[in-house]
Amino acid sequence: MSDFPIEDPQFWIVTLLSISAVILLLWSRNSSKKRDQGGSCGGCKPK
Amino acid sequence: MATTLHVTLAGNPNVGKSTLFNSMVSGKSRISNHPGITAESVDGFRDRDKDRLLVTDLPGTYSLHLDLPEAKLCRQHLDQDVEFAMLIIVIDAMGLRRNFQLFSELTQLEIPMAAVVTKSHEAQLRGYQIDLELLEEQLGIPVIGAAERSDVRSLEIDDLIDGARIPAQIPAQGQSIEQWGTDLLAKVSKPVHPEQARRRRLRDDRLDRLLIHPILGLTLFLVAMTLLFGSVFWIAQYPMEWIDALFGKLGVWISSRMDEGALRGLLVDGVIGGVSGTLVFLPQIVTLFFLVSLLEETGYMARAAFVADRWLRPFGLPGQAFVPLLSSHACAIPGILCSRLIPDRRDRLATILVAPFLSCSARLPVYILLVGILFPDRPIAAGAAFIGCYLLGAVAAVGTAGLVRRTLLPGRSLPMVLELPPYRIPSVKEALRIAFDRGMSFLTNAGTVILLICIALWWLSNYPSTPAGAEVTALRESAAMQSDPIEANSLLERARSLELRESAQASYAGRLGRWVEPVLAPVGADWQLSVAVLASFAAREVFVSSLNVMVGVGQDLEDPTSMARIRGSKRDDGSALLPPASAAGLLVFYVLAMQCLPTLAVTRKETGGLRWALLQLTWMTAVAWILGTATRSVMMAMGFSG
Structure with a gap:
């Protein structure tokens, strides 16, 4: 049976870090889209 | 509150506006040694002691009255009634007369103006120089000059802005612009070393006959590119090994100082494993852009464009498509934005559709990993395979364009007019600066987007956890x-x-990978590679980092370096994760697949609907899957393990 180790404090730390990472990722994508009018996918950059 | 002074940069295409713009603001425009790189106006700010500058870089145009998108955009911008406006016209000393038409039109606006004259060194190579003081007197506005592109950065722009004046309307009544231009040119242009310039022109003509020859030119282009990519592998292999070993040691050091647990796993496998999987490719990226910049500075790339134009037109792509397609080698998004300069809608749609086939720099880490697995310790063969990837993308692009122009978008394309710059010794300093900029951009990306994706992916590949099985x-x-x-x-x-x-198999990522695995298995991907392929939709180079996180979580490998980790990792049945046939199949898949959500979003925006974006996604994925599967099958039939 699969489960989450909710009694382990480290589980909560890594979960919070991962959720923060996803939020930051979405936010950084959104703000870079507004900032870089010239355009770039973020993965690569125009010369 | 400080006032805002609106400064607009205008000029002909490829005169150096973007270089000037970058020197005036904190650098966020694109520069290249070919015309049309600024497809839309770009704004930037700079604070001065007394006021704030809002600088707008307009796309290059020869006249405001042309029926072209860039001329319309310039007209729209200049028609705005903005307070505290001034205009800087950037004039190319190489073709002074050609700049006068636009200058004359701008004088009708009656706003303060100043001028920056660029490329005076190239003009001297052609045998003449411009007397800037006399030009200032004749135009009636302050003028400063930059001999080289790099000199623009050290110009006293603030003094120029403060000294801007409203010029008299040119030409005066009863005079033609042609006559005025001819008279002015005779006054301000002085011959310099005419004999040397004549010899240089003869030498350039001789070189041109060779380099833009339809067959020889193409052969030399392919040889130059193979040597270039071979050098990238050869030069960068040592620093790459050092970076890999450094991160490996860091992982071991942290593991020895932290108790086993989720935090150690996240730090070692998620953060260090993931980021090192991308950072290890920094030397190749920096070397490649350094060498390409050197080549571009010699004036060779404009000749390459000329050669390519001959080969593009039979496939229904217009001459103007070359610049967007060339830009797509850095990133497909500016390439697609550049397509706005193509006047014909069908030409433009065909260019947008095929631009993502060209190998962008985000694909480089994937190429380097897979080519490195296919040809370990053979830099020349690896270089040839590398150029093969670029060629495959280019062939797929022109093939698709040919198909689309004969079916969905029938019609003929227009020829291209291109000015060939003189040959010159490249500036190592400028090439180093460009390589540094690209390296920093890559580092920033690895430190933000890739790091965040790796953290999230690590969690998805670890949870929900499962109790130990019976075995x-x-x-x-x-x-x-x-x-x-x-x-x-x-x-x-x-x-x-x-x-x-x-x-790892019971985790969310493992379940997702197993769900997608049947689709990607013919290309050579097991469930771990399938997760990496899915994750790389956000950013292509995440493929290597994701894979590094997946194999780090799912396997207890002795070798901590990322390349060795991926090379030594196994599938569920104990066979190698990336045997030669699968590595080749995946490589072909990656060359051709539309693995980039932001590019799809831009295609949707630029084509005005979802239809072309969906066609792009479906067609590219189908071509990638079919050719990837075929490559793997052929290699397996030849006896390679897959």
């Missing part, structure tokens, strides 16, 4: 009963390895 428990019990410590250790290691694999 793992049995192995551990056998180990406890063993009297021989070596045998006991071996059983424990097997139990650990099995536990990690079971845990």
Whole structure:
């Protein structure tokens, strides 16, 4: 049976870090889209 | 509150506006040695002591009255009634007369103006120089000059802005612009070393006959590119090994100082494993852009464009498509934005549709990994395979364009007019600056987007966790009963390895990978590679980092370096994760697949609907899957393991 180790404090730390990472990722994508009018996918950059 | 002074940069295409713009604001525009790189106006700010500058870089145009998108955009911008406006016209000393038409039109606006004259060194190579003081007197506005592109950065722009004046309307009544231009040119243009310039022109003509020859030119282009990519592998392999070893040691050091647990796993496998999987490619990226910049500075790339134009037109792509397609080698998005300069809608749609086939720089880490697996310790063969990837993308692009222009978008395309710059010794300093900029951009990306994706992916590949299975428990019990410590250790290691694999398979990422695996298996991807392929939709280079996180979580590998980790990792059945046939299949898949969500979003925006974006996604994925599967099958039939 699969489960989450909710009694382990480290589980909560890594979960919070991962959720923060996803939020930051979405936010950084959104703000870079507004900032870089010239355009770039973020993965690569125009010369 | 400080006032805002609106400064607009205008000029002909490829005169150096973007370089000037970058020197005036904190650098966020694109520069290249070919016309049309600024497809839309770009704004930037700079604070001065007394006021704030809002600088707008307009796309290059020869006249405001042309029926072209860039001229319309300039007209729209200049028609705005903005307070505190001034205009800087950037004039190219190489073709002074050609700039006068636009200058004359701008004088009608009656706003303060100043001028920056660029490329005066190139003009001297052609045998003449411009007397800037006399030009200032004749135009009636302050003028400063930059001999080289790099000199623009050290110009006293603030003094120029403060000294801007409203010029008299030119030409005066009763005079033609042609006559005025001819008279002015005769006054301000002075011959310099005419004999040397004549010899230089003869030499350039001789070189041109060779380099833009339809067959010889193409052959030389392919040879130059193979040497270039071979050098990238050869030069960068040592620093790449150092970076990889450094991160490997860092992972081992942290592991030895932290107790086993989720935090250590996240730090070692998620953060260090993931980021090192991308950072290890920094030397190749920096070397490639350094060498390409050197080549571009010599004036060779404009000749390459000329050669390419001949080969593009039969496939229904217009001459103007060359610049967007060339830009797409850095990133497809500016390439697609550049397509706005193509006047014909059908030409533009065909260019947008095929631009993502060209190998962008985000694909480089994937190419380097897979080519490195296919040709270990053979830099020339690896270089040839590398150029093969670029060629495959280019062939797919022109092939698709040919198909689309004969079916969905029928019609003929227009020829291209291109000015060939003189040949020159490249500036190492400028090439180093560009390589540094690209390296920093790559580092920033690795430190933000890739790091965040790796953290999230690590969580998805670890949870939900699963209790040890019956086989793992049995192995551990056998180990406890063993009297021989070596045998006991071996059983424990097997139990650990099995536990990690079971845990990775039960995780969210493992379930997702298993769900997608049947679709990607013919290309050569197991469930771990399938997760990496899916994750790389956000950013292509995440493929290597994701893979590094997946194999780090699911396997207890002894070698901590990322390349060796991926090379040594296994599938569930114990066979190699990336045998030659699968590595080749995946490489072909990556060259051709539309693995980039932001590009799809831009295609949707630029084509005005979802239809072309969906066609792009479906067509590219289908071509990638079919050719990837075919490559793997052919290699397996030839006896390679897959």
